[in-house]
Amino acid sequence: MDILFLLVPVSVLLALGVMGVLAWAVWSGQFEALESEGQRIFDAWA
């Protein structure tokens, strides 16, 4: 059971790390224009 004293803090750090990745995804616009990127193939000028 002692391993939990290591694993629980590690899981907290891991969670914070994953949130960091999510932060990058949100602020670099990964969740925006989900449809128009696909439609761009029809756009002659883009």
Add this chain to the structure above:
Amino acid sequence: MQVSSASTYPGLRHPAGYQEPDDACFALYDEPQAWADFSLCIDKPPESQVFQSFVAVRGMRCAACALVLEDALRQVNGVMDVQVSAASARASITWSAAQTRPSRWLGAGLAQGYQLLPADDAVCIESDLQQSRLVLWRWLVALFCMMQVMMYAAPSYFTQPGDMSPDIEKLLRWASWVLSLPVVLFSCKPFFSNAWRDLLRRSISMDLPVAIGIAVTFAVSTAATFKPQGWWGREVYFDSLTMFVFFLLTGRWLEQRLNSRTVGALGALTHRLPTSIQRQLPDGDFENVAVRHLRVGDVVRVLTGQAFPADGTSLAGDVLADEALLTGESRPVLHHAGGSVIAGSYNLGQAALVRVDKLGLDTRYAQIVALMRRAALDKPQLALLADKVAKPFLLFVLLAAAGAAALWWRTDPAMALMVAVAVLVVTCPCALSLATPTALLTTAGLLARHGVLVRHLQAIESLSHIDTVVFDKTGTLTDAAMRLESVQTRTGVSSNTALQWAASLASQSLHPVSRALVLAAADLPALASLNVKESAGRGLAASFDASCPSAEGLSGTLRLGSSSFCGLDASLDKLGRVHLADSQGWLATFDLAESLRPDALDAVAALRARGLAVHLFSGDTLAAATRVAGQLGIHQVHGDCLPQTKLALMRALQVQGHKVLMVGDGLNDGPTLAAADVSVAVGAAVPLAQAQSDLVLPGAQLSMLPVMLGQSRRTLQVVKQNLAWAAVYNATCVPLAISGFLPAWLAGLGMALSSLLVVANAARLSRFNTGS
């Protein structure tokens, strides 16, 4: 296909250049050139100009906010009128340029905690993007932390007391606490900052109960984590806390998305002009310029899917345009080279070269936009009622929570606090205040997409009570143009030949009768070499080349006109009748009639099928009115009406308890339109800014009338459902929470689902009910 916003505003991909507006930034809007982009000059006395500015408001949650912002802005010296709409987060400010500048009232709004952004500016769009990212990010943080906190909380649910060593239990609680911190400090920040702002102003809003609930839960759980011996007990509620925060944020996020999709339908119409456009340089190349820098006479290239930035003339090739908003014509319209295109319509065909003829506020599009923005700020009676109820309701909720806590305190202080939290979180005044405006705005957006402009939201509510429809005749049921009804001819002359001769004369004149004759004879060849002279108001006379084969059987001078002009007996005179005569006397008589609008028959039939009484009030002769009424199946007809007579007739109907919808052309029915319960102006002849009516049908699509009535009834139904739901939900959930049956997380879920239900119900209105 629409060009995506990302490619229209390439700058959006680099948020680095964006900065939150502050006082220094507001000064940019003090240039007349800059404020002209979001303001309308409504009055021009020589010294002081009065402007009406339209702005988007950030940081507004409910109707109470709207009132506060209105008060704050009204106190600025020089601001004459303020209208704020909570549902559409828009405001209009009327101010005098002699006394104030936009930066002053923009600053006054910010001082109250509301950011005002010019409704048209690219800044507004950019800030929208930042805002939506922030909302998504807050939600993701809550979601992720909630999942993780659940993991840490799970063991305490599955184990018996004593199964876990106290050290492990403590470790798990600390871990939960660490991951609850971002939720409380970051994801919940809007709840706290809004609640705090309202407290400072000594008012309460929907966020206050929620903020108190979050703060109490977190405080109790934190205390239990670090000092489990106190009166607050040793229970922790991190899982409940993160879960209800997550539910609340999910609810708000979806609600916002739904709302901006439906209410945004109005916004989409007002934001269709491109911000930049390709302008042709003298050497034939193109440069990108901001639309506001265009001048009349510029030549621009409008790409496929782009909206025309100005009224203009197509220079080369055919242009296929979608003009549904402006004319109500849902099919694409083809303009040949030299034809005129209108601002705000979409170019559906290939890239078009267009010369700019009219810009900005001179265009019909700008008038429509101004009209719709004003309508979105309208506060219908039902919404006002909900706003009035919201504040006492919130007070009641706070008192109920305190009362519940006091009741439970003696049995279990920790339980008492959580019951209070559940009461605070479960109540949903937002369902109450969202119920009406979302439904009405959704309907207004839908109607606007089909070419019906709503000037007053109240009209949608009133429309559903209508039981009597009064039509004006000329210009409303009938076209201004006339149509050939019948031809009588001298023996030996065929009606086609007579028509051919008449049309040959008529082709030289622009009189409505002449145009109708020419139209009727469109398939027949014209007589050659006529020498026509027009006597204004009487008729046309022509000499002709008698050797021409088609002129066989004619002699002398050919006359087309009234009986006296043709030398005939005056008893033959009749409304809409002209004669053709030559030197031998009478040749033919043409009876003309006003032509009904093509959809008038169906529209009247549909209205009657809905059980509405249909009347016709006409300024024309009784005979003409009766004839049109007969064709349409209208039984109640009044002819020879002066405007005062029409008004008196309508008043008489209203005294009998009827709710009257008046349909007129908006030009000579002013007083009657104004007195009707709901009024509709028909036809593009109406100057939009001056139309007296509640609704405008610029494309004269009479077939929309029954559709509008049906839609308004559905809208009222949805409003009633929403209000009923809000009442029932709160009436059941608050007692449940007080009696301790509702845990906090379930309360959060209930509130989120409740406000979602209200908005989703309103979203049903974004489509016409095709079933009925």
